[in-house]
Amino acid sequence: xxxxxxxxxxxxxxxxxxxxxxxxxxxxxxxxxxxxxxxxxxxxxxxxxxxxxxxxxxxxxxxxxxxxxxxxxxxxxxxxxxxxxxxxxxxxxxxxxxxxxxxxxxxxxxxxxxxxxxxxxxxxxxxxxxxxxxxxxxxxxxxxxxxxxxxxxxxxxxxxxxxxxxxxxxxxxxxxxxxxxxxxxxxxxxxxxxxxxx
Amino acid sequence: xxxxxxxxxxxxxxxxxxxxxxxxxxxxxxxxxxxxxxxxxxxxxxxxxxxxxxxxxxxxxxxxxxxxxxxxxxxxxxxxxxxxxxxxxxxxxxxxxxxxxxxxxxxxxxxxxxxxxxxxxxxxxxxxxxxxxxxxxxxxxxxxxxxxxxxxx
Amino acid sequence: xxxxxxxxxxxxxxxxxxxxxxxxxxxxxxxxxxxxxxxxxxxxxxxxxxxxxxxxxxxxxxxxxxxxxxxxxxxxxxxxxxxxxxxxxxxxxxxxxxxxxxxxxxxxxxxxxxxxxxxxxxxxxxxxxxxxxxxxxxxxxxxxxxxxxxxxxxxxxxxxxxxxxxxxxxxxxxxxxxxxxxxxxxxxxxxxxxxxxxxxxxxxxxxxxxxxxxxxxxxxxxxxxxxxxxxxxxxxxxxxxxxxxxxxxxxxxxxxxxxxxxxxxxxxxxxxxxxxxxxxxxxxxxxxxxxxxxxxxxxxxxxxxxxxxxxxxxxxxxxxxxxxxxxxxxxxxxxxxxxxxxxxxxxxxxxxxxxxxxxxxxxx
Numbered sequence: 001x002x003x004x005x006x007x008x009x010x011x012x013x014x015x016x017x018x019x020x021x022x023x024x025x026x027x028x029x030x031x032x033x034x035x036x037x038x039x040x041x042x043x044x045x046x047x048x049x050x051x052x053x054x055x056x057x058x059x060x061x062x063x064x065x066x067x068x069x070x071x072x073x074x075x076x077x078x079x080x081x082x083x084x085x086x087x088x089x090x091x092x093x094x095x096x097x098x099x100x101x102x103x104x105x106x107x108x109x110x111x112x113x114x115x116x117x118x119x120x121x122x123x124x125x126x127x128x129x130x131x132x133x134x135x136x137x138x139x140x141x142x143x144x145x146x147x148x149x150x151x152x153x154x155x156x157x158x159x160x161x162x163x164x165x166x167x168x169x170x171x172x173x174x175x176x177x178x179x180x181x182x183x184x185x186x187x188x189x190x191x192x193x194x195x196x197x198x
Numbered sequence: 199x200x201x202x203x204x205x206x207x208x209x210x211x212x213x214x215x216x217x218x219x220x221x222x223x224x225x226x227x228x229x230x231x232x233x234x235x236x237x238x239x240x241x242x243x244x245x246x247x248x249x250x251x252x253x254x255x256x257x258x259x260x261x262x263x264x265x266x267x268x269x270x271x272x273x274x275x276x277x278x279x280x281x282x283x284x285x286x287x288x289x290x291x292x293x294x295x296x297x298x299x300x301x302x303x304x305x306x307x308x309x310x311x312x313x314x315x316x317x318x319x320x321x322x323x324x325x326x327x328x329x330x331x332x333x334x335x336x337x338x339x340x341x342x343x344x345x346x347x348x349x350x351x
Numbered sequence: 352x353x354x355x356x357x358x359x360x361x362x363x364x365x366x367x368x369x370x371x372x373x374x375x376x377x378x379x380x381x382x383x384x385x386x387x388x389x390x391x392x393x394x395x396x397x398x399x400x401x402x403x404x405x406x407x408x409x410x411x412x413x414x415x416x417x418x419x420x421x422x423x424x425x426x427x428x429x430x431x432x433x434x435x436x437x438x439x440x441x442x443x444x445x446x447x448x449x450x451x452x453x454x455x456x457x458x459x460x461x462x463x464x465x466x467x468x469x470x471x472x473x474x475x476x477x478x479x480x481x482x483x484x485x486x487x488x489x490x491x492x493x494x495x496x497x498x499x500x501x502x503x504x505x506x507x508x509x510x511x512x513x514x515x516x517x518x519x520x521x522x523x524x525x526x527x528x529x530x531x532x533x534x535x536x537x538x539x540x541x542x543x544x545x546x547x548x549x550x551x552x553x554x555x556x557x558x559x560x561x562x563x564x565x566x567x568x569x570x571x572x573x574x575x576x577x578x579x580x581x582x583x584x585x586x587x588x589x590x591x592x593x594x595x596x597x598x599x600x601x602x603x604x605x606x607x608x609x610x611x612x613x614x615x616x617x618x619x620x621x622x623x624x625x626x627x628x629x630x631x632x633x634x635x636x637x638x639x640x641x642x643x644x645x646x647x648x649x650x651x652x653x654x655x656x657x658x659x660x661x662x663x664x665x666x667x668x669x670x671x672x673x674x675x676x677x678x679x680x681x682x683x684x685x686x687x688x689x690x691x692x693x694x695x696x697x698x699x700x701x702x703x704x705x706x707x708x709x710x711x712x713x714x715x
Contacts, residue, residue, distance in 0.1 A: 041363060043370045044392055044711055045417035048461075048498055052487075055480045069365040085343075086327050087370055087391040090362050116410060119347035120402045121395035122334050123326065142498050223433050223648040248560050252677040256647075256664050265662065267649065267677065271560070271574075274581050278649070299563030302685045310397075325390035325714055334398055335673075347402050 008164035025163045032075065032101070033159040035064040036152060039074035039098060041091060044081030046108035046142040053145035060145075065152050071097040076155060078148070079132070082110040082117055083125045095132055101162070103135045104128070105151050112137045201226050204275050212241055227278035232264075235281040236291040239266065242279065243296055246270045250293065253303035255311045257337045262288055262311055283313060292318040310335040353379050358696070362391045366469065366700040369710035373687070373699070380695045385688045389681075393714040400674040405431050405505060405641040408671065412661075413499035415676060416712040419458040421451050422654035423661075423676070423712070424503035429584070429650040430661040431505040434643040442630040443507035444585045449520070449623050450493070450502060451652075452616040456527065457486040458655035459567075459609040462707040466606040467538045469704040470547035475538040482530055485523055492516055506637035517624055524617040531614050539607055548603035552690040552702035555600060562689075563682040566657025567608045568706055572600030578653035590622050602705035609707070640669045656680045656707055678712040 011017035011024065042050045054060045054067050068074050071094045083091055095104070106128050109115025114126035128134060135158055136151045201221055208228075209216035215238060218228050230238045251267035261282040269276035283290050292315035293300040304315040305324040312333035315321055323330060332339050361372035370391035376384040396415060400408045412423040425447055432439060439447075460483035467475025487497050492513055494502045502509050538544055559569045569576055577594045579587045595611035597604025645667040651660035657679025664673040683706045690706075691699045 043363075044394075045414055045498055047369075048417060052480075052484065052497075055484075056477060057481075057484050069363075082392060082394055084391060084393055086393065087362060090391070094363055116414065117394050117399070119345055120399040122339070122341045122344040122398065123393050123395050144497060222646055225649055250563055251651075251658070251660065252662070252675065254662060254675040256673045265675075267660070267662075271576055271581070276582075297563065298561050299682060299685065302681065306681075323390075325393040327390075334395060339398075 011164075021163065028164055029160045029162060032162075033156040035066075036076045036103075036155065036159070037074045038065050038067050038105075039071050039077040039094065040067045040069070040080065041077050041094065042080040043083060043087060044110065046080035046110070049142045049145050050078060050080045050107065050148065053148050058145040058149070060149065060152070063149070063152055071095070072099060074098055075101070076103040076105060076135075077132075078105045078107050079111040079128045079134075080107040080142075082115075083128050084123045085125060086123065088125050088131060091128070092131055103155055103159070104132050105136045105138065105148075105155060106134045107138045107148060107151070108143055109139060109141045112139060115141055201275075204273065204277070207273070208245065211245055215241065225276075225278060227280055229280040232281045232283050232290050235264070235266075235279065236293065236296075239268070239279055239293050239296055242268050242277070246272050247277070248272075250297035250299045250303070251276065253293075253300060253307055255307050255313060255335075257311070257335065258282070259337075260285055262313055264290060264307070264313065266293070288313040289316055290314075291316050292321075294318055309333070312336070355383065360699075362388075366703070368465065368704060368708060369713075371684075371703070371708065371710060371713075373703070375691075375696065375699065377696060380697075382691050382694055382696060382699055385691045385699065387684060387687050389684065389710070390714050392710045394711075396715050397674050397676065400671050402670060404669045405435075405643075405671065406639065408674065409504060410499070410501050412676075413501055414711055415678070415715060416654065416656070416659070416680070416709050417498060418461050418709050419454045419655040420498065420500050421447075421454040421503060422652060422659050424501065425451060426650060426652045426654070426659045426661045426676075427663075427674075428503050428505045429652065430648050430663045431641060431643075433648040433650055434646065434663055434665050435505070435641050436643075437506045437634050437637055439507055439634055440631045441586070442511075442627060443632045443634075445623050445627040446508050446512065446632060447503055448586055448590070449620050449627075450490070450500075450508075452619045452623070453486050453489060453520070455616045455655050456613045457483045457490075459613045460486075462567075462655075462704075463534065463538075463606055463610050463613070465704050466548070466602070466609075466701070467544065469701045470544050472538055472541065472544050475534055478530065478534050482527060485527075489516070489519055489523060492519065504633070505641060507631070507633035509633075511632045520620060521624060524621050527617050528614045531610055535607075535610055539603070539610070545603065547698075548606065548701060548705075549601055550599070551602045551694060551698045552705060553599060553601045554686065554690060558686075558689070559600070562686055564657070564686060565679045565682065566654065567605055567612065568657065568683045568686070570594065571597035571605035571608045571705075573598055578651060578658050582651070584650075584652060586623070586626075589626065590619050592619050592622075602701050605705040605707075642667070642669045651677065654679060656709065656712070657683060659712075676712070676715055678715065680706075680708045680710075680712045684708045684713055 011021040106112050111128045117124040136155050138147050138151045247268040247270045249269045254265050256263045264281045266279040309323045356377045358375045361367045362370045372388040374386040412427040413420040415423040460479040464476035464479030494500050554572045556572045556574050559572045559574050595608045643665045647664040649662045651658050660677035662675040666672040690702045
């Protein structure tokens with residue numbers, strides 16, 4: 001990725017380069033977002049829904065999210081299930097083996113926060129975000145396959161906002177405004193004024 | 199075979215074990231001293247209890263109560279074998295040479311309670327990592343990573 | 352004899368059916384020794400149960416065997432009912448039998464299909480998974496959840512069946528055997544699958560008994576032991592069903608026994624639907640805070656993987672003093688080193704799959 005990083009930096013700093021940069025970003029993000037190959041890190045119950053998601057009836061592969069068991073082929077790690085202290089080093093190691101750029105989806109309450117296994121247990125990591133940077137959280141115990149589908153779309157939005165220039169963020173509208181976004185206040189006010197559901 | 203027939207059968211074959219037999223919630227159990235557990239288990243196996251269902255332990259404060267479940271296909275019955283070992287330096291003879299199934303079960307009890315099974319071929323931790331400190335299912339186990347659930351009820 | 356090579360498989364590997372690590376010592380391609388390392392999903396459910404009330408433990412039992420949640424629910428509830436002396440209404444018993452047999456189908460579909468996938472016949476997985484999805488849909492109509500049902504509760508079941516559900520179940524039971532016959536024909540009749548599975552991982556009946564194997568693993572070796580018949584519980588004595596048995600004890604027999612059990616389950620469900628009568632589905636006056644007298648109780652049922660038992664110790668408080676789950680998958684998995692020795696590395700995968708371990712239950 002070093003070449004692309006250098007290219008991005010050079011374009012960003014050169015006069016008029018941002019015009020080209022925008023087009024490059026658009027192509028890069030489009031191609032990345034449309035083929036998010038997943039590393040199915042299924043450990044527990046959520047793995048069943050992860051399997052269900054890629055089989056008939058839900059059929060995720062049509063969104064370009066092909067599950068690959070090899071971390072070196074994949075872009076996004078779906079952590080589905082409880083992570084224990086015994087398992088965490090293996091998860092970390094697989095994450096380290098994935099090539100950049102990479103994303104993490106925490107699927108299910110166990111991966112989000114420990115969920116039902118938060119209290120009284122001595123062996124469960126309370127959320128995969130204790131050691132991995134998580135991009136999308138899916139609540140549910142276990143979440144339905146549709147929720148995973150939604151998470152892929154959310155992640156696609158995030159991928160679309162990334163730029164090849166380091167430190168630069170493309171302006172993309174999120175489904176929900178991020179915390180601290182000045183637009184968030186306006187939107188809530190609009191909802192209060194009756195702009196939402198009547 | 200119901201529990202009374204089982205008791206009669208046991209008493210006719212092994213009169214010395216008969217007074218140790220008790221019934222609770224429909225399950226028969228045979229409580230023996232720790233030193234006699236192996237011979238009692240061996241007798242049970244000769245009696246026709248050919249399967250070892252599970253091995254577990256219960257923390258009874260001063261002692262650990264070891265619970266073995268043996269079942270018989272022929273008699274269609276199962277009983278518990280129980281023995282108590284002291285909390286300090288708990289030792290008991292392994293049943294691995296009677297039933298190979300005891301191997302993993304005893305490793306699990308060692309992992310969770312720290313009870314040492316003498317004569318076990320490969321006594322290591324099985325569920326937790328090898329460098330784990332303490333025995334989690336003991337009642338006095340403490341771990342800074344364990345958050346006690348607040349008492350709502 | 353070549354130089355020995357140690358290959359580590361897992362804990363995250365698509366062929367391990369979960370988080371299992373196998374440290375394999377190879378001589379060329381022949382497996383000389385396997386060390387199975389489990390515990391990567393040890394969540395301490397037995398410890399957690401000690402600080403929860405009897406009713407609050409039920410959701411934890413869902414997560415034990417997540418392919419067959421109803422079984423752990425039922426085994427636990429039976430132990431609690433035995434401790435607290437709760438009598439379950441007859442309709443609830445029938446409903447428990449119906450949902451557990453449906454669960455058996457769903458669970459075996461997650462084993463027969465991967466058995467095909469392990470030998471390279473991925474198509475079989477698609478067919479069996481479609482059947483499983485139908486059962487999961489039925490469960491969703493019944494209790495709203497796809498995987499963790501929390502349906503069987505101490506004293507009965509959480510709710511009665513919705514309108515039209517019985518007809519849906521009947522329709523499924525009519526279509527399921529023919530779908531299984533199709534899978535039987537194209538998977539177990541396939542010459543490649545037969546060659547990959549026949550004679551692999553042969554388990555002798557006396558070994559199956561001595562190692563405490565149960566369920567389809569033992570029955571594949573011809574050990575006729577099924578708690579539904581041999582230690583009959585609930586309303587099973589009133590139902591007529593066969594217990595499929597294997598003869599060789601190899602991977603082929605184990606997988607095929609599961610397929611036939613899934614067909615037998617349809618028969619059981621249809622009979623139970625004929626016999627079931629309206630009535631309450633929950634015992635009267637089951638307290639929210641079940642406080643049994645001190646003592647200990649053990650109860651077991653025939654789960655999809657074998658005899659699933661729950662051992663409960665009560666000290667007279669509303670919380671269990673000790674809960675122990677006797678998980679069949681744990682006992683069955685201990686057979687891997689013995690079965691795999693002398694086979695090739697690719698057969699190791701088939702052998703592990705044929706034991707059908709679910710690691711939530713193995714590690715607890």
